[in-house]
Amino acid sequence: MKQANNNEVDLLLRALARQRSSAAGQSGSDGGDEKSISSDHLDADELNSFAEGLAPAPARARYTEHLSECAACRRIVVGLTQAAGIANRLEAPEQTRGAGFWQRLSEFLSPRVLGYAIPALVLTAVIGIGFVALRQREGSQLVAQNDRPGEAPAVAQNKTDSGQGSVVQPQPTVQNGQTGPTTEAPKERNTLEDEKLRAGQGLQKPDAKVAKVESSKDSGQPADVASAAGSRPYAPEPKAAEAPPPPPIINPEKSGELAKERSERREDQPRDQNEEVRVQTDDVRGPNRSRSNTAQPMSQRGAGVGSGRGLSADKNKKNADVETRSVMGRHFTRAGDAWVDTAYEYSQATVRVARGSDQFRALVADEPALRTIAAQLDGVVIVVWKNRAYRIQ
Amino acid sequence: MSQRIDQIGKLFVEGAVRLLERATDKHGLKVETLVPRVTAAVDKYILRDDPQAPAEVIQDFIDKLQADDLCLIVACEQGNQKAWTDLVERFSATVRSAARSASSNEEGAEDLAQSIWAELHGLRVREDGRPAGKLAYYSGRGSLAGWLRAVVAQLAIDQHRKQSRLVQTEDDADFDLIIQQGEDETTWSGHGASANPELQISAKLAGAQMQKALAESVKQMSAEDRLLVKLYYFDGLRLREAGAVLGVHEATASRRLTRIHGELRQQVERLLIEKGGWTQPETARAFSEVALNLETDIEPLLATEPVLMKKENEVAG
Numbered sequence A: 001m002k003q004a005n006n007n008e009v010d011l012l013l014r015a016l017a018r019q020r021s022s023a024a025g026q027s028g029s030d031g032g033d034e035k036s037i038s039s040d041h042l043d044a045d046e047l048n049s050f051a052e053g054l055a056p057a058p059a060r061a062r063y064t065e066h067l068s069e070c071a072a073c074r075r076i077v078v079g080l081t082q083a084a085g086i087a088n089r090l091e092a093p094e095q096t097r098g099a100g101f102w103q104r105l106s107e108f109l110s111p112r113v114l115g116y117a118i119p120a121l122v123l124t125a126v127i128g129i130g131f132v133a134l135r136q137r138e139g140s141q142l143v144a145q146n147d148r149p150g151e152a153p154a155v156a157q158n159k160t161d162s163g164q165g166s167v168v169q170p171q172p173t174v175q176n177g178q179t180g181p182t183t184e185a186p187k188e189r190n191t192l193e194d195e196k197l198r199a200g201q202g203l204q205k206p207d208a209k210v211a212k213v214e215s216s217k218d219s220g221q222p223a224d225v226a227s228a229a230g231s232r233p234y235a236p237e238p239k240a241a242e243a244p245p246p247p248p249i250i251n252p253e254k255s256g257e258l259a260k261e262r263s264e265r266r267e268d269q270p271r272d273q274n275e276e277v278r279v280q281t282d283d284v285r286g287p288n289r290s291r292s293n294t295a296q297p298m299s300q301r302g303a304g305v306g307s308g309r310g311l312s313a314d315k316n317k318k319n320a321d322v323e324t325r326s327v328m329g330r331h332f333t334r335a336g337d338a339w340v341d342t343a344y345e346y347s348q349a350t351v352r353v354a355r356g357s358d359q360f361r362a363l364v365a366d367e368p369a370l371r372t373i374a375a376q377l378d379g380v381v382i383v384v385w386k387n388r389a390y391r392i393q
Numbered sequence B: 001m002s003q004r005i006d007q008i009g010k011l012f013v014e015g016a017v018r019l020l021e022r023a024t025d026k027h028g029l030k031v032e033t034l035v036p037r038v039t040a041a042v043d044k045y046i047l048r049d050d051p052q053a054p055a056e057v058i059q060d061f062i063d064k065l066q067a068d069d070l071c072l073i074v075a076c077e078q079g080n081q082k083a084w085t086d087l088v089e090r091f092s093a094t095v096r097s098a099a100r101s102a103s104s105n106e107e108g109a110e111d112l113a114q115s116i117w118a119e120l121h122g123l124r125v126r127e128d129g130r131p132a133g134k135l136a137y138y139s140g141r142g143s144l145a146g147w148l149r150a151v152v153a154q155l156a157i158d159q160h161r162k163q164s165r166l167v168q169t170e171d172d173a174d175f176d177l178i179i180q181q182g183e184d185e186t187t188w189s190g191h192g193a194s195a196n197p198e199l200q201i202s203a204k205l206a207g208a209q210m211q212k213a214l215a216e217s218v219k220q221m222s223a224e225d226r227l228l229v230k231l232y233y234f235d236g237l238r239l240r241e242a243g244a245v246l247g248v249h250e251a252t253a254s255r256r257l258t259r260i261h262g263e264l265r266q267q268v269e270r271l272l273i274e275k276g277g278w279t280q281p282e283t284a285r286a287f288s289e290v291a292l293n294l295e296t297d298i299e300p301l302l303a304t305e306p307v308l309m310k311k312e313n314e315v316a317g
Helices: A001-025 A044-050 A057-065 A071-084 A101-108 A111-147 A152-160 A163-168 A184-200 A208-218 A222-231 A238-242 A251-269 A296-304 A311-321 A358-366 A367-374 B004-022 B030-046 B056-063 B067-077 B081-102 B106-123 B144-164 B169-182 B197-219 B225-234 B239-244 B251-272 B280-296 B305-316
Strands: A325-329 A330-335 A340-343 A352-353 A380-385 A388-392
Touching: A001 B197, A001 B251, A001 B280, A044 A057, A044 A071, A044 B030, A044 B144, A057 B030, A057 B225, A071 B081, A071 B144, A071 B225, A071 B239, A101 A367, A184 A296, A238 B056, A325 A367, A330 A380, A330 B067, A352 A358, A358 A367, A367 A380, A367 A388, B004 B030, B004 B056, B004 B067, B030 B067, B030 B305, B067 B081, B067 B144, B081 B106, B081 B144, B197 B225, B197 B251, B197 B280, B225 B251, B239 B251, B251 B280
Parallel strands: A340 A380, A352 A388
Antiparallel strands: A325 A330, A330 A340, A380 A388
16 A cells, blocks of 8 residues: 555656656746856855765755755766766665664565565465475374284385384284284384394394493383484394494484385285285294284394393393204294294294195195205294295294 | 964864875975865865864864865966876866766867866966966865866856757746646646546646645655655656765665655645645545556656666665
8 A cells, every 4th residue: 555655656756757847848948047057056066075975964965955956966966976986885775773673673564575574484384384294194194004904014114114203103013913002012022133133143242332222212212212223224134243233323214215125025025825824923932022023123123122121131141042053044043932034024924834734745845945944943933935934833 | 252263273274284294295385375275165064054163073074185186286276387287187088088978979078178177277367366267166075086077067067058048947947837837727747538528627627736736745845855856756867876866875765765755645635635625535536546647648658667666676675
């Protein structure tokens, strides 16, 4: 509204100037004035001092008064100003010195400023809301996938989330077709897998950093848990076997990428060719595996070594209990009554085969190496063979 | 009183001494030669407006005089041939440039440039025997080059007046004429034609009264604001150029112009209500209608102006 008012006055002033020009043309009758211009107008010194901005304030006011009425002197001053390059010296705009807070506020809230500021703020808000909504949507999808019972891909998709999310979020515990997010289950799984991992790595002791992470995880701090989980390498990677447990550096991106890679690999596996294919349960895997054999790769599960028990006692127990064997190029770890292939991941579905059954005979007929493994390892054997996991019992 | 005169006289002498000390080339001038020039400059710029100006102000003014330029001009005025040669050598290019700007053709510019030296030296002779030239009017407040440009410009106007004998009227006369025309109430050219003759006459009357009120409002503005309006609207300067004349940045000039628009509108409305008997809605409606008609009427003339104004407003932030 104010701008419109200004435009109206602007147009009126332009019309007035146009009217003045025509009026001047009509009234050109005083051409007989032959008096020297300097006698009635500002002299050259005054014009120059005004143009150069050197006239004292009172004199300048007097000259301004004259210039506002005298077109001839104005023309000279304009020419002097342009010749002196005064405009180029006035680079910095005049600040509103001494302007009060309210004046500055009103200038800040002027329509001219808000015309740019409001769209920018709205755009920023939309982007922010969209980002938050997208994140929440991803989280809700995760929960929905977790709720599906007995789906291994859902487990794998969980891993595709960030490292923090894959640990902090309640992991799906697939147990005879039932699911239930438990907070203790991942810890137990981690303990078991860590035992297995260390057995495969020659019983390397965790360093102090890992111990610190584990202890902090025991205290139930999600951030530390996340950092620990995100920093652990996966079991199949040879570096994990050679190097000590990595320091607790948060690297969720890497963890997420690896998890995604694993999930893709897992999706390639046939899932339901055999009716005996089931999601592995926890009943025969030793005391540490109960109700928790899902989701996490072994290396990540190692993050939960210290969960639920003291660190030193845990170390001693592991050193005493872990036993390994190698048969037909496969490395097995003793876990309770079972021999578990180090390449096995607990999220992997297994084919149960009973020793002496027709199915067992058919299997060993096709894969004689499995016969050797089953013969040399007593009790329950979990072996990964040609990307399939067999539970021979 | 006499004490004040003595004090000021002492300030002049001391100032002249300092001025002479600041000059790189004294041209053989003595302090007593400079004192009258210093006195004239202080009278012109300080004591005329404030006879009781403090000593500090006078001292500051004297110390800001262009020492070299003033000594050169005074030496020329004293008949120092070397100083005169120096003046011509140093400033002939400036004078020629100013002459070319003031003249419409090269021949006229050359004539003007040649005549300026005669004007400076003086063709007439004063009572003391020295030539009565324009050199006596240089105070040293501004630069000598700027002063020479101003002298050239004034001389060009004088010569133009003498030659053409057709001089453009001054702004006051213009406004008086416009106001007088407004009283006729039939000369408003801003309104477009209306299909209804009655409405057309009514619109013309309204427009004429508004024009008259606007002209009066412009005359009632402060000299600084009025000068800005004249420079921007009447002389066709850009805001950058108008701001330079006023010594402010174009952004500041734009803000001032925006403020002036608002004040002018209020003043015009007040005049229309108080003197014309209009009502507030009538003035608002008249503004809109007149501006609407003007917009279509002067659109060809302002083909580039809106873009310019918009740009300047953007710069003003």
